[in-house]
Amino acid sequence: MVDADVDAMVGGADYPATPKRRVGGPTMKVRDAARQLEETEKEPKRTTRQSARATPIDNDAERANAAKRAVDSSNDGRAMLRQALEMLGEYSEKFHSLHEVIKVQQDTIQELSQKLDDNNREMNNKMEQMRTQMGAELLHLREQLEAITTHVSESPQLSYAEVARSAPSSEPSNIRTLSTGNTTPSNFTDTFYCTIDTSRIADGQDDQVTAGAIRTMAETEIRAEQGFSNWRCRAVIKDPKKPNRIRIACRDENEHNMVKQVVGAKLPHGARLLRDELYPVKVDHVNRIAVLDEMGDIRAGAIEAFSKENDVQVAKIAWLSKRDTPKAYGSMAVYVTKGSDAKRLLSEGFFYAGGESGYTGSFERRPRPEQCYNYQQVGHKAFQCEKSRICGKCAKEGHHHSACNETVYKCVLCDGPHESFSRNCKKLYPSDHE
CATH class of the missing domain: 4.10.60 (HIV-1 Nucleocapsid Protein)
Incomplete structure (x- = not known):
């Protein structure tokens, strides 16, 4: 048919006639295209059948995978829990170690604090002792100055003519040789002291018998018992020669008696209140019969008689000469209770004993x-x-x-x-x- 159309178009060309052939079949390409189209139409059906067959298998796999994932997740949870417990144990050990370190540090801090408190207490005691000692020294110097001033004011001043008339080898009548013993002018004052002996105090009570502790105790008790809200000790002195003795200075005799009564009743066991301080005066050329009896002992009533004769309070008499030597006259030591009386006896130079007078002088303890x-x-x-x-x-x-x-x-x-x-x-x- 195609060939006929071609001939018609060419017209009357003198070409030889084409021989007639049979109609050909579809080519290879056409057949391949047709086959592919058919396969394309059949593919959805095959896919549907395969999907239907694969669905149960996929569900089993998913369940297996889910179970496996659950097991793996459980194992992971146990591992994480075990790891958390291990970490918790480590943290507990570290916390315990830190607690021990903190406890040791707290003990160290407490010990250092206790040592600091002890040092502060010791320093306060030392400061109080130094303050007391300085006050006592100032009081001692004041008493010395007062004694010197009194001695200078009472001593008559010699004129130039009297000094010129005196012999070169003689001494002026108003000059006295001062002894270096215990009867120094500073001791001849009317300061009343309460003396406390702490030599027999028990161990562990030393802090109760310091100068500061005794002063605090005396002031507290007197304020509470006697009603003196502002009362204070005049001075509390530690004896430099006898460190075991502490002396409380009083303003007058009434205060002296009050302090002795209150402090004596409140002292700790082992501490004792000593007797009042006495002032010795040596008396030479004393009639033996007026002092000693036939047995060589101090005559009964001698203390009262001497106190009345000399207008002083005599507390004790000691015979200084040998008692077994039959001498008519000898020496004795008279202990009076007031420093002013001892000073007066020394300044007057005489002491009555049995109607006779002996010569007074400074008593030196050997x-x-x-x-x-x-x-x-x-x-x-x-x-x-x-x-x-x-x-x-x-x-x-x-x-x-x-x-x-x-x-x-x-x-x-x-x-x-x-x-x-x-x-x-x-x-x-x-x-x-x-």
Whole structure:
């Protein structure tokens, strides 16, 4: 048909006629395209069938995967829980260690705080002692100045003519030799003291018997019991020569009695209130009969008689001369209760004893060695000695030297011709024989 159309279009060309052929079939490409179209139409049906077959298999796989994921998740949870517990244990150990460190630090801080408090308390006590000591020294200086001023004002001033008329070797009548002993002018004041001895205090109570503690106790008790809300101690002094003694200075005799009554009742066990301070005055050329009786002891009523004769309060009398020597006159020490009375007796120069007058002077205490008058040795006292008695005069056993009738003396210590308690003994008083 195509060939016919071509011939018609060409017209009458003299070409040879084309032989007639049979109609051809579809080409290979057409067949392939048709086959692909058919397969395309069949593919949805096949996919549907395959999907229908694959759905149960996929569901089983998903369930298996879900179960596996659940198991894995459970294992992961256990692992995480185990890890969390391990971390919690580590944190607990660290917290316990930190707690121990904090506890040790707190103990250290508490110990250091206690040491700081103790140091502060000790420093306060030392400051109080220094303040008290300085106050006592100032009071001592004031008393010395007052005594010097009084002595200068009472001493008559010599004129040039009187000094010129006096012999070159003689001393003016108003000059007295002052002793370096215990009767110094500073001791001759009417300051009243309450003396407390702390030498027998028990261990652990030392903080109760310091100068500051005693002052606080005295002020607190007197304010509470006596009703003096603003009362204060005049001074509290620690004896420099005897550190175990503390002295409370009082303003007058009434205050002195009040302090003795209150403080004496409140002292801790072992502390004791000593007797009032006495002021010794030495009296020479005293009639022996007026002082001693036939047995060589202080005559009864002598203290009252001497107090009345001299208008003073005599507390004690001590005979200084040898009692076994029959001398008509000797020396004695008179202890008065007021420093002003002792000063007056020294300034007057005389002391009445049995109607006669003796000469007054400063009393110097001589330190004596610690000697046993039972065994006559040094280093202990008679009440501590357990050995047999030896006479201090003849050095024989069996009797006391007060009952010895021997006329030849012998020293037990050095074998010298003197008593065992004599100052002639070179072993007993070596400084006197240097």
